[in-house]
Amino acid sequence: MDAFPSGNLCPVGGELQFISCEAYLRYRFVFSALRLDSMAVFNLKNREIECKVVYYGPGRCGKTTNLEYIHKAFKKQVSGEMVSIDTEGDRTLFFDFLPMELGKVRGCAVRVQLFTVPGQVQYSSTRKVVLRGVDGVVFVADSLEARREKNMLSLKDLQQNLKEFGTSIFKVPLVLQYNKRDLAEQGLPTMSIEKMERELNNQLKVPSFPASALKGKGVGATLQECLKLTLRDLQKQLKWAQ
Numbered sequence: 001m002d003a004f005p006s007g008n009l010c011p012v013g014g015e016l017q018f019i020s021c022e023a024y025l026r027y028r029f030v031f032s033a034l035r036l037d038s039m040a041v042f043n044l045k046n047r048e049i050e051c052k053v054v055y056y057g058p059g060r061c062g063k064t065t066n067l068e069y070i071h072k073a074f075k076k077q078v079s080g081e082m083v084s085i086d087t088e089g090d091r092t093l094f095f096d097f098l099p100m101e102l103g104k105v106r107g108c109a110v111r112v113q114l115f116t117v118p119g120q121v122q123y124s125s126t127r128k129v130v131l132r133g134v135d136g137v138v139f140v141a142d143s144l145e146a147r148r149e150k151n152m153l154s155l156k157d158l159q160q161n162l163k164e165f166g167t168s169i170f171k172v173p174l175v176l177q178y179n180k181r182d183l184a185e186q187g188l189p190t191m192s193i194e195k196m197e198r199e200l201n202n203q204l205k206v207p208s209f210p211a212s213a214l215k216g217k218g219v220g221a222t223l224q225e226c227l228k229l230t231l232r233d234l235q236k237q238l239k240w241a242q
């Protein structure tokens, strides 16, 4: 993938498309941050670890809004600009990227890269590129009743993609976020937490959080839990704490 064609042609959702110069430059920058191997980068000598957390979920469920809030609210930990690669207004056609530094964990400097995937069904290959080498996943589900099926399809898609990478949705550090809880207050038809738990988390049984990313509610708690699980998993895999 390093050798994508020069000029403004970029592989968008598996197809080559023309994008603006600016979007192309941002694409190149973020692409260099995407890890294409299969594990967190661990520099034993400098005692540094760099891991990757991906926000997954159907289109328009609020993944970009989560990252935007994190960018604003966790200034101390955010170590660079949020880069959003999109070409059509507010819809993420590629992905968003936000780097963070968590400070030292058990003697190791921990850096985290947050990514979002484009949720729309047709961007399946972009989702796979972003998901490769993932260390932890936040699955954002939309509480709107009308998005019920889209949530389930997207969770299935995540399961399938992880399987293709030789891992499993039951093994990867994962948390669920039930987003847009505020819409119920506006009288819009939303699903109850119990229903979402039953439909999305019955087998997974992972931590889940109600949220309103637009208002920042539940965003920090979701990320914190995902980072906790991710770091615990990496500690086990890399044995860095011993």
Ligand SMILES: Nc1nc2c(ncn2[C@@H]2O[C@H](COP(=O)(O)OP(=O)(O)O)[C@@H](O)[C@H]2O)c(=O)[nH]1
Pocket (backbone or CB within 6 Å): 057, 058, 059, 060, 061, 062, 063, 064, 065, 066, 090, 091, 092, 116, 119, 179, 180, 181, 182, 183, 211, 212, 213, 214, 215
């Ligand atoms: N009411 C409400 N709207 C939200 C919330 N989170 C996101 N949105 C809106 O939903 C739309 C899609 O959000 P976006 O973050 O772009 O979704 P993405 O496709 O998953 O990245 C935008 O108009 C957001 O403002 C929320 O918690 N409550």
Ligand SMILES: [Mg+2]
Pocket (backbone or CB within 6 Å): 063, 064, 065, 090, 091, 092, 116, 118
């Ligand atoms: Mg987006």
